[in-house]
Amino acid sequence: MSSATPADVLDRRRRMTMNGDADGLAELYSLDAVIEMPFAGPDAPRRLEGREAIRAYARRVTTSPMRLDSYDVAELYRTDDPELVIVEMRGTATMTTTGRSFTTTSIQILRIRDGEIVLFRDYANPGILKDLLGETNR
Known part of the structure; x- marks a missing residue:
């Protein structure tokens, strides 16, 4: 049983995310963890099941043209x-293909057991990426 508090786990998650460490990030999740992203955009899954699916998705995100500046x-x-x-998260990122940057917030619900994330629900606005990529009709 881990003595890590939820704040400790969130801090490690932030460091792994900022460092682009997809493998380290995946290791914060239990083997049977679930990530749900109900408002995910068209290129993102709405649900990931298991640490290896989370690892594969984290690797994909870390190689995307979005550079995370703060989280x-x-x-x-x-x-x-x-x-x-x-958790209310605030992040700033830059699209390396266009140089445009943005700030966004999301609400996240996490179940953290014995120092591992077992459930992560992310309620983020996917419209901001569409705006950055010029995919919305104005």
Whole structure:
């Protein structure tokens, strides 16, 4: 049983994400972890099951033309369930193909058990990427 707190796990996740360490990031998830992204854009899965699927997706993201400039916990909300946290994340990134940058926030719900993420739900606005890529009609 790990003594890592949810804040510890979130800090490690932030460091791995900022360093582009897809393998280290995947290791933060349990073998049977689930990621759900209900509002995912057309090129992103809405659900990933298992650490290896998470690893493959993380590798794909780290090689994309989106460079992550910052990624921080804006707010961390604890619940009555010690495994469950709600997080407001704020990130800034730059599209290396266009030089355009953006800032976005998302709400994330995580279940962290014994120092591993077992469930991660990300509620982000995929429209911001469409705007950056010029795919929206104005």
